Amino acid sequence: MTLDEIKRLIEMVQDSAVAELEYAHGEERIRIVREREAHPVSQAFPHIVAPAPVVQIPDSPPAAPAKETQAAPAAAKAPDANLLEIKAPMVGTFYRAPAPEAAPYIETGAHVAKGQIIGIIEAMKLMNEIPADVAGTVVEIAVENAEPVEFGQVLLRVKPD
């Protein structure tokens, strides 16, 4: 194995989620162990690492500790780097349509223009129209209708034009 080959191996391990690589061929053997940087806090307080845990739905059992229910959805959703996110600018209840029987403002697959209303957030009995701050094709609507959202929570994922 040449030094350059070893160097490439090191880079591959480094850029991966692999903790350890071992390779042997005939007489030759190589082992690379990636440095752990495990954030200690994330171990002691396992579920608090996500910067913006999703708000717990209000009808869940009141005594259930947040750790159990929070953050998991956010963590599970591996964000596609090519997509743009439209986030909630305020805390409240998200509605996809202007009225219970009305058609939703937007559907998956549709095109959204910058400034176009994509939904409503109700807070303090006020209905706040939420405009898109990007333009593109809607790939995912990340919250259900009438679901509580917190500040910074992703509402829509959009593939930019």
Next chain:
Amino acid sequence: MTLDEIKRLIEMVQDSAVAELEYAHGEERIRIVREREAHPVSQAFPHIVAPAPVVQIPDSPPAAPAKETQAAPAAAKAPDANLLEIKAPMVGTFYRAPAPEAAPYIETGAHVAKGQIIGIIEAMKLMNEIPADVAGTVVEIAVENAEPVEFGQVLLRVKPD
């Protein structure tokens, strides 16, 4: 592998996020471990890392916290890997000679045989003769006469025969 190749390998590991690299080829084998950042405990409790801190001399100010005075001598003395150490098998006061006016059992530069008495440790009013457990030339006498020693404290450093 040439020295330059090893140097390049070291640099690669150093600049990477790799903690450990092991490479073997035929008779040849190399293992590079990157230095881990200081053990967190050693920062919070700065002077408690030495496995066997030196006992504090009794006439020091009683209220001075141990951290200030302990361990520093042990840490300062970088042990020579080629030397053997004769350690105190008990707590007590070390004497280099059998009586105040008598000649010391051993001096620096002298040869010491296995089983030869190298000093006395007084504990509970009893004088305990301390035999050497190795043979060689005395390079250093690590404690002063009449100095208190603790279990495991280095008394003599000896260059083996």
Next chain:
Amino acid sequence: MFSKILVANRGEVALRIVRACRELNIATVAVYSEADASSLHVRFADEAVCIGPPDARQSYLDPARIIAAAEVTGAEAIHPGYGFLAENARFADICAECGFVFIGPTGDMIRMMGDKAVAKKTMADAGVPVVPGSDGPLKSAEQALALAKDHGYPVMLKAVAGGGGKGIRIVTSPEGLVRAYDLARNEAETAFKLGDLYLEKFVDHARHVEIQILGDSEGNVVHLGERDCTVQRRRQKLIEESPSPAVTRDLRDRMASAAVAGAASVGYRNAGTIEFLLAPDQQFYFMEMNTRVQVEHPVTEMVTGTDIVKEQIRIAAGLPLSFRQEDIILQGHAIECRINAEDVAHDFRPTPGRITEWHVPGGIGVRIDTHAYAHYAVPPYYDSMLAKLIVHAPTRAEAIVRMKRALGEFFVEGVPTTIPFHSRVMSDSVFQNGHYDMGYVEDFFTRTEI
């Protein structure tokens, strides 16, 4: 009793409230800014809602966001803690209008006590001694000069809308008073949007001694003794103790009776603190009333065996106080040191950053209230308090050595803290003998080297 409470605060006081709720079997909602996602108050609450960016004006100080979070989580009551919206009368009103119980007094009560001139007059009417000075806002510099002549210099000019030591000027001569009058008006206009000033006699060598009271909806008002908060730097409290080394049993009775009378005269409900200036001649004067729980409430809890935050919640739920005045017996002595992320050697400069090592003291008579932990990043956006270290012992002398012992066990790496400062104060003979006044910290640094 409530089944769910939203905690409209951050840091140690948010955690303090979460703890009280947990012990009362009440579910909790933490709100947090993006800077506080990994704070312990978020971790230990049952639910947590991100309400905005780090800037407090767009998170902890925004009533709309707090109310919206309460709505989506179905909370019944809101505990404001101290600071932020705790003494914001409008927020208390909004809570009530939106159907949430504000855990504190009514908006009108907060409003009355928030206007320093009205508060002073109210207390004076109830027979509480007040500092001699202007009867309401000053009308002119001439009126200020005349009053100062009557009471003698030095005098203070205070912004009616000020608080927490802000908007105060001490003047020692008629010339200074004339100059300061316009300056202070302009400052107050800028800072508080209200230029009104009042004048008070400046009491020299005074101590800051405050009485904790609790009033319930049945009209019971109970006091929990005094706290001595004289050790301040630029009017920020650093060390508090209870009882005060300057207060005799007779003086305590007189101060507490005045405080209870003042609170009862306005039908005060929930926890409140009457702050007094205590002069060297044992005369005391009403300064202001804080209509919320205080940072330093734990020293009172330790000497009285009460839980002030639990009582706040009980009172807000319409329950009577869980004790009567005769049940309150002061036991021993408690001291609190505020452990701030500040560099004492550089003028107590705040030092946000990541805590790399964190070891808290323990053992007999030691209490720690903190939202910090190993690897916690202290955000630069809020106040610099990391922890409150409180000790309790049978006597003041024992409490001081216990505090010294506990400070010696407190290890923080990564950010400088006020721990070394407190250790030196505990070893200082002036603090130890208890004969200190509000010039103590300045004097301490003059006498000793950093």
Next chain:
Amino acid sequence: MFSKILVANRGEVALRIVRACRELNIATVAVYSEADASSLHVRFADEAVCIGPPDARQSYLDPARIIAAAEVTGAEAIHPGYGFLAENARFADICAECGFVFIGPTGDMIRMMGDKAVAKKTMADAGVPVVPGSDGPLKSAEQALALAKDHGYPVMLKAVAGGGGKGIRIVTSPEGLVRAYDLARNEAETAFKLGDLYLEKFVDHARHVEIQILGDSEGNVVHLGERDCTVQRRRQKLIEESPSPAVTRDLRDRMASAAVAGAASVGYRNAGTIEFLLAPDQQFYFMEMNTRVQVEHPVTEMVTGTDIVKEQIRIAAGLPLSFRQEDIILQGHAIECRINAEDVAHDFRPTPGRITEWHVPGGIGVRIDTHAYAHYAVPPYYDSMLAKLIVHAPTRAEAIVRMKRALGEFFVEGVPTTIPFHSRVMSDSVFQNGHYDMGYVEDFFTRTEI
């Protein structure tokens, strides 16, 4: 008062003693084995001496090494803590012979109370109720059978030299008694080098309730109320509380009077504990006297506001107790949970190893005594206790929810601990209603799943 004390122990109790000394302005010497170099008791002492290898017989259990360490450091007194040499009469003698004050009773007192038969007879002579049984060691199996017939089965055979639950057999029939007699003699001979047995009536559904006493050199004996240590597993205490939910004021008076009379009759000096079996009919019987500070002493400290370890030191220095009986008023309720590095799911198997994460609870009414910290390696050589978590609250119900709250804040990673077990007990209705006996832990695991 002493100027320097050597602490002849390790772990949390060594740190407990170091803290008391620091608060009394007494310098401390820690001794430690090679396995404990990074323990907090070493860190927080003024001096530290390594006395031997990890094996306790060559370190903490070797009187010669302790004395030698005291000699080289110039200590004046030696505090033995609990366990190790704390109830070793010979060690107490050696300390005295070598000119060191042993902080505890005399060697002869330890010897007397260490011989269970002598202890029982001594207490009976002082009027303390004892469990009916043999008057001293049994002479034969026939004598045992006759006594068992008199008192009724079940009965216990106990090794005279036993202790801590070792060397005890319960038999329910004459056949069982005959079989057990020889077996127990042989076991005792092997374990304690003394085959003598005595017989006692077995009290079913009993509780373990003990009275803390302190005696000084002026002959004052004061009691500090009781501790209920009924929650045991294989006779190892897991949870202790004070006051006992089974003890009325009248019963407390009777038990405490008996304990004080017993201690006073032998001129007992220093801290001691009289352990009683409490039967469901409120009859109580002397079990044994512990002539040292107990693991669970903090629950007593919290309800009485005393500092038992400081009193031990004062007494050893010849000073009188710092309080009289009438000064002792039980305030509220305290509970202690022993946090052990044990795997509850695998029969409480000890689990030494490195602690990777460590976050201790805080806030109102919480005390932690621990020598552990983040990254501490729990050595495999000694007992598995990591920490004592103690809470104090006005009532038992509030103490239980406070303990539950505090356990929920206690995070340990790296080694399994008993924290989850304690959380479940605090939520268990049988524990909550207080009607538990010494079969509680077994019953708990029968009723609930791990």
